[in-house]
Amino acid sequence: MSSSDDFENLGPATRGVLAGRRDEWTGTPGHPGAVVNPPVWRASTHLYPDMSALRAHPANEDGRFYYGRRGSPTQWGLSEALTQLEGNSAGTVLYPSGVAAIAGALLTVLRPGDVLLMTDNAYEPSRIMGRGLLKDFGIETRWFDPTDLASFEAACCERTRCVLLESPGSLTMEVQDVPALAAAAKARGIVSMLDNTWASPLGFQALRHGVDIVVMSLTKHVSGHSDCMMGSASAGAEWYRKLRLRSQGMGTVVSPDDAALMLRGLRTMKHRLEAETASALAIARWLEGRPEVARVLCPMLPGSPGHELWQRDFTGGCGLFSFVLKGGTSAARDALIDALALFGIGYSWGGFESLATPVDPASIRTASQWPLKGMDVQDCFGVRLSIGLEDTADLIADLERGLAVWAAHGAGV
Numbered sequence: 001m002s003s004s005d006d007f008e009n010l011g012p013a014t015r016g017v018l019a020g021r022r023d024e025w026t027g028t029p030g031h032p033g034a035v036v037n038p039p040v041w042r043a044s045t046h047l048y049p050d051m052s053a054l055r056a057h058p059a060n061e062d063g064r065f066y067y068g069r070r071g072s073p074t075q076w077g078l079s080e081a082l083t084q085l086e087g088n089s090a091g092t093v094l095y096p097s098g099v100a101a102i103a104g105a106l107l108t109v110l111r112p113g114d115v116l117l118m119t120d121n122a123y124e125p126s127r128i129m130g131r132g133l134l135k136d137f138g139i140e141t142r143w144f145d146p147t148d149l150a151s152f153e154a155a156c157c158e159r160t161r162c163v164l165l166e167s168p169g170s171l172t173m174e175v176q177d178v179p180a181l182a183a184a185a186k187a188r189g190i191v192s193m194l195d196n197t198w199a200s201p202l203g204f205q206a207l208r209h210g211v212d213i214v215v216m217s218l219t220k221h222v223s224g225h226s227d228c229m230m231g232s233a234s235a236g237a238e239w240y241r242k243l244r245l246r247s248q249g250m251g252t253v254v255s256p257d258d259a260a261l262m263l264r265g266l267r268t269m270k271h272r273l274e275a276e277t278a279s280a281l282a283i284a285r286w287l288e289g290r291p292e293v294a295r296v297l298c299p300m301l302p303g304s305p306g307h308e309l310w311q312r313d314f315t316g317g318c319g320l321f322s323f324v325l326k327g328g329t330s331a332a333r334d335a336l337i338d339a340l341a342l343f344g345i346g347y348s349w350g351g352f353e354s355l356a357t358p359v360d361p362a363s364i365r366t367a368s369q370w371p372l373k374g375m376d377v378q379d380c381f382g383v384r385l386s387i388g389l390e391d392t393a394d395l396i397a398d399l400e401r402g403l404a405v406w407a408a409h410g411a412g413v
């Protein structure tokens with residue numbers, strides 16, 4: 001590409017194909033750009049041609065050989081590709097998992113005595129970090145209602161340094177008013193951080209919507225094949241520099257083999273997400289018409305909680321959503337999930353294969369309620385589906401079987 005302006009004007013699928021493929025990372029000096037994707041550069045030692053070259057670069061800058069812990073072209077290619085997909089981003093730090101990215105970013109921003117505000121729908125390991133790791137380092141975590149700006153404002157205090165958002169919440173799917181929350185945080189000098197794993201930069205441009213630091217589990221959509229784990233944090237120049245320094249200080253490094261797998265996944269991410277979104281929406285509509293189902297929680301579905309905000313702020317969705325059964329028992333829900341032949345039972349999501357897991361956040365919430373406000377259900381047995389790349393009709397037939405088993409289990413409709 002001749003200039004970054006030209007690149008910015010291309011569509012997201014095209015950018016995903018071109019991103020991170022610098023000629024010097026995909027070829028040799030005599031033949032720049034010789035292969036398509038940056039190959040796997042396995043390296044701990046980087047060699048200098050002579051002493052004057054070593055003296056000239058006492059430390060590495062991005063994209064310059066120095067030492068294996070600072071990465072090689074495979075990791076640089078992935079990191080640059082993610083930066084190129086995230087508007088307003090100056091750089092991206094890679095971490096060995098999504099949880100490591102959240103911990104690395106929080107430990108960059110927070111100091112002993114600070115208060116972290118965390119959305120009450122946050123991914124459970126993020127909550128556990130607040131009660132454990134951060135507490136042990138003298139940082140206090142307080143939770144607020146994800147969909148209530150007043151709850152956020154009320155939770156702020158003099159010591160509040162950072163707010164961690166997650167939208168949609170990856171279990172219960174509440175969409176947050178991220179621009180309003182980020183603006184309210186900025187007005188108080190609070191650093192805003194968003195876990196954007198659900199949407200990815202293809203579905204939600206976090207930094208353009210006012211967020212300071214965006215973190216993501218690449219394990220989900222970027223990998224897309226359930227065979228690799230990694231996380232990322234992207235930010236503007238100031239926070240990027242601090243994130244990078246902290247991650248270098250903690251010795252964080254990702255393997256070049258894993259980075260190559262992530263780059264491979266990234267190339268097809270736009271099309272996988274589109275296919276999964278279309279299938280998820282069709283399945284959500286079908287579930288909405290079923291007598292066994294009390295509520296479908298799918299931000300892409302008109303009438304579902306958070307749909308208006310999703311429509312206002314997002315440019316895409318994904319295959320992850322939840323639904324709530326009409327009454328029944330925990331055992332009946334187990335029977336439903338066990339009866340599914342095409343849905344695996346397992347944590348994680350975003351792979352090419354479909355998954356189903358139970359959703360029971362009532363006991364972990366501290367600042368908001370489950371069932372969600374206005375859901376009007378008593379017993380609340382939820383199921384989360386990660387819709388993969390199977391044919392939609394096959395998945396619907398599978399769910400129909402599961403719902404029949406649920407009804408036969410005495411759940412009664």
Ligand SMILES: *Cc1c(COP(=O)(O)O)cnc(C)c1O
Pocket residue numbers: 097098099100123166170195197198216217218219220229230231348
């Ligand atoms: C899975 C997940 C993470 C953590 O990612 P890992 O790569 O599994 O450590 C963080 N946030 C959300 C929303 C997730 O779903």
